[in-house]
Amino acid sequence: MLSYIVRRLVVSVFILLGASFIVYLLIAYSGDPLAEIRSSNSPGKDAQIAARTELLNLNVPPVLRYFIWLGGASKCLIGQCDLGQTLQGQPVTAALGTAIPATLQLLAAATILAIVFGVAIGVVTALRQYSTLDYAVTFISFLFFSLPVFWVAVLLKQYGAIGFNNFLATATIPPGVIVVLSLLSGLVWAVILSGTWRRRSITFATAAAATALVLIFLSATEWFTTPSLGIIVIAVTGVAMAYGTTVLFAGLRNRRALYSALITVGIGVVLYYPLQPLLENVSFWGLVGLLVVALAVAWAVGYFMGGYDRTQSIRASMLTAFGVSLLIVIDQFMQNWQSYANNPLVRGRPIATIGSEIPGLNGDFWISGLDIFTHLILPTVSIILISLASYTRYSRASMLEVMGQDYVRTARAKGLSERVVVTRHAFRNALIPLATIVAFDIGGLIGGAVITENVFSYQGMGQLFLTGIKNVDPNPVMGVAIVTGITAVVFNLLADLAYSALDPRVRVKA
Template sequence: MLSYIVRRLITAALILLGASFVVYLLTAASGDPLEELRTSNNPNKAALIQSRSDLLHLDVPAPLRYFVWLRGAAGCLIPFANACDLGKNLQGQPVTEQLGLAIVQTLTLVTTATLLAIVIGISIGIITALRQYSALDYGVTFMAFLFFSLPIFWAAVLLKEFGAISFNTFLKNPEIPIPVIIAVALVFGLIAMAVAKGAWKGRWIAFGATAAVVAAVMFYMSLTGWLRTPGLGPVVLALSGVGVAFGVTALSAGLKNRKALYSSLTTVGIGVVLYFALPALLNQATFLMMVILAVVAVGVGVAVGYFFGGYDRGQNMRSAGLTAFLMGLLITLDRFMQAWPGYYDATRGRPIATIGASTPNFQGDFWAQGLDQFTHLLLPTIALILISIASYTRYSRGSMLEIMNMDYIRTARAKGLSERTVVMRHAFRNALIPLATVVAFDIGGLIGGAVITESVFSFTGMGQMFAQGLQRVDPNPVMGFFVVVAITALVFNLLADLVYSALDPRVKVKS
């Protein structure tokens, strides 16, 4: 294993050297960095031209200039030496500093969208594969192709118009019209009917129950102005936690494993008790504190699952640990909701932002700052999810269909294994193998940035840095962008190969 990794890293380094040399020459040949100054009427034009020539080493031929750049870039390989030098841009700013700002903006913008697209897309794809040729399958297929064909700039502009401008206006008087309540309730009812299995009677019951619940919730939200002063409260928190406990147990252990179910429900009870005990601590929250609390919550859940015992403590621990984590997320969500009215007032009634990553000069505690970042990331995240989720849905559906028709799945069913065991333990893991390559490539694109989305929502990320570098014939930012993206792509392709061996024991990485 170790020798295989070393060989792959050496090969990757050679590929990186060759590719960076080609990219540098292409960038140098793409235009003249001095063209803007040559056509200028500035009286000190000659001095400015000489200064920029010295800054970019333009007196050196491009092939040799690459090795000047490479000498500075090699310093990035020495940790903690502060010797990394990727040159400067046309404004004299070090590229390493520009990269640091751009990477933060890009990761802030795209990471959440990509993770949600992966989780939601794979889940929907697997569900539709298990319900092949059903109304749900046809509906999801139609929506996937629709979202996949949407121009990202068009979707982003529509989101800014209706998801920010119109919604902010609606929040001033958040009364939901009765026709809208009826329409939304009918849509959710139809979705529930498509998801439901069995005879038509059961499907109509699912339609009616879902539509009635959605209509009641929306009417309550409209009547009480919940969107202005949101919150879950202990009752909704407890009911949601019980639903989470049943769902997690059904997926991870099966509802027949009563020990696992009781472990999860006990964890929910502990979470409800802590909901009343933690407010004073959460008022002083920091990011590190929340991470520590998340680790403690999972530890408590795992401990509860262990002490319940039974024939398979591992299932208890997994179910209770995951339930504890999700219960912690619900408590965190409720605390953010409690901070919403103050943030609404601080933004003068326009909380959903349309540009930028944060409100300039905005001051607030952990919860207010979190809401500020959330409202700025909400629309671009939705735009990226709508486009990305389609591909993951199609890939995961196709992979799952192929796996479910294999002989070993038929054998597992013939042995009398439950459908949950067949799907989760035998099919799901193998269905993820082809997706490892897709995810690895997408991670490289993630770091590269979403150029169009960054432009529409005014994020100065990696994509904008690359595009502006090309437009201005500014080679050093382009090379900085290339180095980061190339290293990320090579590393994650190596990780994809290692994930193959973890998902499928038949795949071995050999020296």
Template sequence: MFMYVARRLLTAVFILFGASFLIYLLTAASGDPLAELRTLQSANKEALIQQRIDALNLDTPAPLRYFMWLGGVLGCFTGKCDFGSNLAGTPVTQLLSNAIYQTLILVVAATILSILIGVSLGIISALRQYSGLDYTVTFASFLFFSLPSFWIAVLLKEFLAIGFNDFLKNPQVTIPTTLLISLVAGLFWYAASYGKQKTRILLAVFGFVLTAGLIIFVSATEWLLNPFLGIPFMLVLGVLAAVVFTILVSGLRNRRALIAGLAMVVVGLIVYFPIQNLLDQATFLMIVIISVVFIVLGIIAGLLAGGYDKGQGARVGALTGFVMALLIFADRFMQSWGDYITNPRIKGRPIPTANASTPNLNGDFWISGLDTFTHILLPTIALTLISLASYSRYSRASMLEIMNQDYIRTARAKGVSERAVVMKHAFRNALIPLATIIAMDFGAIIGGAAITERIFSFKGMGSLFLDSLAHTDPNPVMGVFLVTGIMALVFNLIADLLYSILDPRVRVKA
């Protein structure tokens, strides 16, 4: 294993060297970095041109300039990183740090959501092949995959930003609109369900009634202006999470695991009120610590609950505990929503259409968190809709192939439960082809999403790369390339190692 990793890393060094050399030469030859200065009419034009030539060593041939740049990069091993400066004289390291932060808050959430939702939908549609659910997921996947990202972004700006902000002035839904939305929801439930016709009709009616009830509740309580969860909603959502996790991890036959999950629901409800004063002084570190405490308590609850497999109980308890922590945090964010939308900087229009934050917004951790959330909401939805389509198709195809294997039929013939067949035998093997795709997508996160960044005015890695390339500014281009190249190579290596973990038949050798 060690020799394999060492060999791959050594190969990566040569790949980065060759690729970066070519990129530098191509960038340097793509235009004139002095073009904007040559058009100046000022008396000191020649002095400005000479100053830029000296600052960027433009009087040195491009191949030699590359090695000068490489020398500064290698200084990172001695703690003196020097990626050079851009045309304006700003250090590239500073530009990269700002761009990486903007990119991470923009792309990470979208990537994680698209993987979780896309893979889940793909697996479920494969298990219900040729059902209404399968056809619905397939149609939605092809629809989202075919839509241009800029078009989705424009629609989101129009309806989820401008339209929603206007709606908040009087958040009341009329009866005809309620009936129309509920009817569409009922039809969706009917199309997405499977089984006998009677069952599908009952689910459609349930979806209609549930949607209508939620809309009436939201309108009557003006929930959009003063949202809340409170004990009742947390109880329902917590119990639902405990049941779902028990089904996925062990099956409902393991009642001890379910008890561990329900115990964490009780713990979350008990600490809900005492923890509010502590959350008034919340920081990001405090949120992390509280989440870890809930996870640890969940593990302890699972071990104490016992049963024939304490590990299953521990996993259910930990997952449910984490969900309860998230519900407590979500409720606290909701408590600050009213203060956020009435802030003079927000002016009652909380969903922005551009930028990563509201300038000069004063507020505590929760206000700042809401501001970040509202700014990344639209781009996250846009990126998620596009990405989850491919994940759902990949996972569906992989799961269908696995479910037709001989060892799956053998497991069923031996009397193994369907949950165990799917979760223990099929799901893990279905992830093997996805390992490369997921790993490479995580590696590409740092590269940004250039189109989405431009539309929503995020100054991320994609925008930095395009702006620098347009101005023939090689140092920022090389900085972006080096960071993204290293991430791509590292996650490519991780993908290969994941193969050996997911599939014991695969061995990595030097």
């Protein structure tokens, strides 16, 4: 294994060298970085040309100039990176130090959510092949996959930010909108819950009526201006999570696992009010500490409840604890929503259309978190919508292929439940080709983030890359390219190693 990793890393170094050489020459020959200065009538034009020539080594041929850049970049191996300077005189390492966290913050959330929801939807549609749900998801997937990223981003700015901010001025839902949303909700649930036409009609009517009542309540109470979940919603959702995690990882026949998850929900509900004063002044690491304590308590509950498979009880309890903790945190963010929206710098329009933060906004952990969230939501959703389609299609195709294999039929013939057949035999093997797709798409997501960041004026690697292209400045472009290349190489190596973890038949050999 170690020799394999070393061999792959050595090959990756040569790949990065070749790619960086090609990219550098493409940038160097793409234009004249002195064109803007030459066309100006500034009295100090000659001095500016001389300064920029010295800064970018323009008196050296591009091929030799690349090796000068490579000499500085090689110092990263000893912790003294020198990737040159931008035309504004800023070190590229400093610019990347600001841009990389912003881009990673955007891509991490979008990638994780796209993978989780895409794989889940793909598996469900594969299990219900040729159903109405399958056809609907297939149509929507191809629709999202064909949409340009920039067009989706512009639509989200218009309706997700400007339209929603205008709605918050009154926070009342018109009757016509309630009717349309209720009918759509009923239709969606009727498609999701299969069965006879009589069952689907009952589902449609029930879901539509429930949605209408909820929307009327939210409109009458102006919930959108002072949102919160409250202990009742947290308790009901927590119980649903307990049953869901038990069904997926243990089965309802394992009553000990179900009781462990339900006890965890009860502990979270009981501690809801005592935790409120503590959460008001909590920091990020304090919140992480509370989460660790919650998971430890859940582990103890699952361990002492035991059952014929203690591991299942622990898993169901800890997953439920994580879900309930997340609900409590979301509720706390909602309680601070009004304070954030009424801030003079926000001016009652909380959903941002540009930028990554509001300059000069001072606030506690919750206010700062809301500021980050409101700036991330639109670019994150735009990336998710495009990525979700591909993950849904790939996971569906992979699951369908696996479900027809001999070992799946053998598992069913042995009398195993459908849950065990799907989760333990089929799903794990269906993830093998998805590991390759995820690793391959990381670089594509960064490329998509360039367009998304430009539309939303999000100050990340995309903006740094486009500024370098526009100014014919190779140093920042090379900085972004080398970070992207290293990321792609690392994730492809992780994908190879994931094969052996997912499939015992695959072993990495030297």
